Amino acid sequence: MIIVKELHKYFKDLHVLRGIDLVVEKGVVLSIVGASGSGKSTLLYCINALESIDSGSITVDGEDVHAKGTDINLLRRKLGMVFQQWNSFPHLTALENVALSPRIVRKLSRAEARDVAARRLEHVGLGDKLNSFPNALSGGQQQRLAIARALAMEPSYMLFDEATSALDPELVGEVLDTMRLLAEEGMTMICVTHEMGFARDVSDRVAYVHDGTIEEIGPPEQIFGEPNSEKTRRFLSKVR
């Protein structure tokens, strides 16, 4: 379970997160929607400590992410992350991209790491691309590679930051399908997304973030059907 309490975050004078409270239970798929610059990415980065926080707290399975004594590298294994830019390691093949962290972070043997990597690549439909270098893969394939790479750490949670925003329209589907597959397998997911169809069909809950606060959170039927907040209604009428 991920619990965010009274989270505040500043970039210098810019008050980006203004008191976020959020609970994500195991097995839940949460979609986060909101305007550009509202702080969605920053919230994800705070959850796995790629950004520091100014006040409040975030706990993952009871462990305080930003506490002094926390081994953040150990905690990050639980939190797989997929970014807007697919961030493949250009000097490694698909298999090596996925096998690297299991080998050096989880300390698996070379053979075990390759096994894990091959299975994960198969899982996301890249079983025939094991020895391809990233520059020979399409954007959609590289993004699925990024998903496989995160999964190879056997995370309990997956964080997606606009995983499809940088893709050509015809490649969005294959990545969304992979994410849908993960959701069906019971993975706990937090997905920042502009894909309203995905948010409505796949998520258990949808949060609308406005100016660094969660304006409204609830099941997709509520958010997309009859939102309580006028701001939510206005945002959704604009993006649809």
Added chain:
Amino acid sequence: MESSLNFFTGFKFQDLLFLGEAAVRTLLISGISIAAGTVLGVLFGWLLYEGRIFASATLAPVLDVFRSIPLIIQLVLFYNFAPIIGLSLDPFACGTIVLTVYTAALAANVARGGIEAVAIPLRRASRSLGMTYWQDMIYVVAPIGIRAIFPAWVGVALGVMKDSALVSVLGYIELLKASQILITRTQEPFLILAVAGAFYFALSFPVARFADRLEQRWSQ
């Protein structure tokens, strides 16, 4: 006819050996300086990248000084200055130290460029996979950065090798100094300089070719 006669009488086979030996010294002094200077340069480059304000206020100006003062002046100054501070250095040691610092000053900027060549989002991705700072540095930043700056580094290395000729002003008998000695004796400047040039070429050509090969292998 007469000039070709002089040609053979003036320049003997031993002289070729003499030049060959000098070429080995050129290789030795530049090899040591390039290796040590690169190690130092990588350290400085990392400090410049990570130290931000502090490093750019302290280290950067010092490196700028070493990069911008002509090497020959640095050599003469250091050679004459060293005894004053109680160091007794022979021309080889003195030349090696100056060349090493010079290489480090050049390599530092190249190394910083290599770290900067690896995009921040990519590094966040490796950290998000649980890698530590140093695992990210070793397994992600180094291989990508090295590929990006390799041509620039080869340029620095070949430049330093040629610049090592300047150590001749201290009396160290490397290729250029050896050539001068032979020219004085034989009065055959063109021939001897041509041979010396051929030696420089023979030293740098394999390096350049090897570098090309590596780059080709990386780019596929």
